[in-house]
Amino acid sequence: MTRHKQAVEKATKSINQVKEEVGTNQWRLKYHVSSPAYWINDPNGFSFYNGEYHLFYQHHPYSAKWGPMHWGHVKSKDLTFWEHLPVALAPSEEYDKDGCFSGSAIEKEGKLYLMYTGHKWTGDNHDTDLEQVQCLAVSEDGVNFEKLANNPVIGAAPVGDIHPHHIRDPKVWKRGDDYYCVIGNKTKDEVGQVLLYRSHDLIEWEFVNVVAKGEGNFGFMWECPDIFDLDGHDVLVMSPQGMEPEDYLYHNLHQSGYVIGELDYESGKLDHGSFELLDYGFDFYAPQTTIDDQGRRVMVAWMAMWESDMPEQEFNWAGAMTLPRQLFIQDGKIISKPMPEVEKLRNELTAYENVIFEGKKVLGGVSGDCIELDVVIDAKDASLFGLKLRVNEEKGEETVVRYDLAEGFLTLDRNKSGKGLDGIRQAPVELKDNELHLRIFMDQSSVEIFVNGGEKVMTSRIYPGQASTGVEFFAEGTVSIKSLKKWSLNESVGCEPVHSKSLSEI
Template sequence: MMLTTNNRLQQAEEALQKAKEKLNERYRLGYHIVAPANWINDPNGLVQFKGEYHVFYQHHPYDENWGPMHWGHAKSKDLVHWEHLPVALAPGDACDKDGCFSGSAVDNDGELTLIYTGHHYTDKEKDLFTQNQNIAVSQDGVTFEKAEENPVIAEPPADSAHHFRDPKVWKHGDSWYMILGNATKDEVGRVILYRSADLRKWEYIGVLAQSEGTLGYMWECPDFFELDGKHVLLISPQGLEAEGDLYNNRFQTGYLIGEYDYETNKFSHGEFIEMDNGHDFYAVQTLKDDKGRRIAIGWMDMWESNMPTKEDGWCGALTLPRELTLDKRNKVLMNPVDELTLLRETEHKVFANQSISGNYLAKTNQDLIELKVEFDLTKTTAQAVGFKIRGLDQEETVLRYQVKDQKLVLDCTKHGKKEDGIRRTALEAGDRLSLRVFIDRSSVEIFANEGQATMTSRIYPQHERLGIELFAEDGDAQVSEFTYWSLKDIWK
């Protein structure tokens, strides 16, 4: 018997309820978007609708491993306190037989419209497939109906490989525009552009941007928007080789920035810049909210990485929401949205304007912490400064700034990343090193010098926390501020 869409959605909900009862909570995140149970990956459909923020995500409600993709769903009034909503999309219709893959969402005059990729295996064993683009609509922002017109784009352009996914849609003037992650037949990553008057009939415009042979075989999860007068194209290229401290993860996320002309579809841009230099940051998507902010959320995991939470009945999480801005050099900066101060419960001012040599431990067994540390480098003689998230039995995550080399080094080797546990990134800190850090039960997000560098990684402590330790190596360090806050668990 063929299940109806509603049957499939109901089954997914029932499976999640059962899986929730068996969860092990040891690594469960306290203030990040996670599914009620089982697997999630890419954020999808970031949108503001009727005054609330909606985030959808790639979700497998039946297993802690990746599988036939559904769309999970959460919403919030303030980007901080999230609530789970029922699964929004389930695959299995003619337009999306084997998966409702990534996409985006728009508010079309009070109708919430999801635009997503339908996945269809032609030979699952050999990973051969076709992909098309579909829409689903909702009046209430909770229950969605797939459009009768699906697929709204049935197949990719003639010069294209079968990789044809992750639609991002926005409105400019009277027209809707859609970009898609794509590859040419000879495996060159690119982003292609379509235009529509009604979200149903789409006209192919052409290539928005394409690799010159150095930027991977496929560009996933594109996003395109204006930021402070420039146009930014976010992409997640697959197939980049590591170059020193760059591109050390399985796949990357970064941006091209430049000038764009809608009349000619010409995007003149600079080189690819990686957005985050930690271990676990991919498939970022953005929305522009009613305050005019460009807000980004990424998947806080990485393909083919060690994921110990699978043993606990869940896997995958999304990053904190980050506001994107441009600095004077046209670098995209990411910083935590202002609302995240709502998470703060108790403030602990450890000290200010104090010199340290060696180390200083602020004892706390708190799991959920926001940390603010500032070093005055003009009065620092140490070769390296930084902090450690200390645990019992010598467990630790270390962030070290090498003053002379101007390099930030994150070492999670002793917190569950035995292999490939170190990430590095350049940071010209100048006179001061300012660190804002969000620590959850199994994650750390580091924002250095107001977003000049960010590093996001999952960590997997086996033991209780001991505290936060500041250190100075081979000399003294002047600490302007050392403050931390205990944070709320929004899911409890």
């Protein structure tokens, strides 16, 4: 048995020892991907292979804190019901002895290849004393992976203004007869940038160019880059570290967003526009995309943030993935919508139309901790309106979503959301015909808010008590709940599909 196989089996055994106990925790998510136990962060290797979606993730299988990174693994036929698989990658070789860091996946000749960053520490200072190289592992079945004997396939950093050690997170794709990958990096004087490489066979790689580099307030390191074609445009997604707050923007420790432009594959330069956020909430980082057999560009991200409180760590788990989201370009910007397959989770519809009120309104049957809300609110003559989620008046718990017409901002307020977390986030939102459309997904310890058809999204972890299940509407002035649909949602991670009515069947 290889060293790698032994390390994988040891990691999988560690998870299995505690997963049943972890599964009983009140904050365990029911339809969002997380590991059966212990720590996870960035999504990795998101791919469509042999008719199934494969999603890997950064994983420490020995504690609920960040540690030597492994790759956890789930797969799905529909992006909704997910099956847990054994750990895919574990540190086992000299070049990756301190971690199999983030990367991506691609199919070649019927096999699934994982391209990842091999990481090792060379001293005590974790900012300066490290080596990072790019490596490959391959699988015949999409489950069991072996590292290539000639790893690393990309060793030392290129010459130039390229930091030699912070060089990680390869995202690989094929164009014509060639393979390309982008890798996150920074300059020697701490400016984030992305490197472009090209290969004929995935094994021998040549450096092409610095494809894009930060200017102004654009961070000291760009992590988890991803380049893809969307609706005829080239999109670069990345996660800049170290952007300074500007007004309502960039208040998370690190950000995730994109630029749209045109990539010259010969020169290796991306001519692009301004940086835009992909999510305006608290907990969204390191997004990665794939394209499926229907030609859809699908994105998933880590639903957490570095150095934030994670109350679930006390119960031997930490971190989760967002709902998969389909990306489109509309009016020169990306919009993101939940994948339509999520409708399979719906049951127990409660619906209302044209509910006019001022002050406070509670509607029968509209409550819960694992639900979807689809609501259109006509502002009428109100100056401010919104709704409170996961309400428990006795405990003083609530998560507040409010819209201020004078300011033109949607605010997500988790100052009373339960244990561990607080703060507000804001997104500029324009009403459409004086109406606000919200599609809200709540799980046991998360909320995702899709605004006006995905023009903006706000994602957050929250940790309320089990009895905090109320939903309450409020307004200063008169508003109309033009339409409201509420569904309870079934569990879908690590369990068999349960048939539910989709929207088209209701």
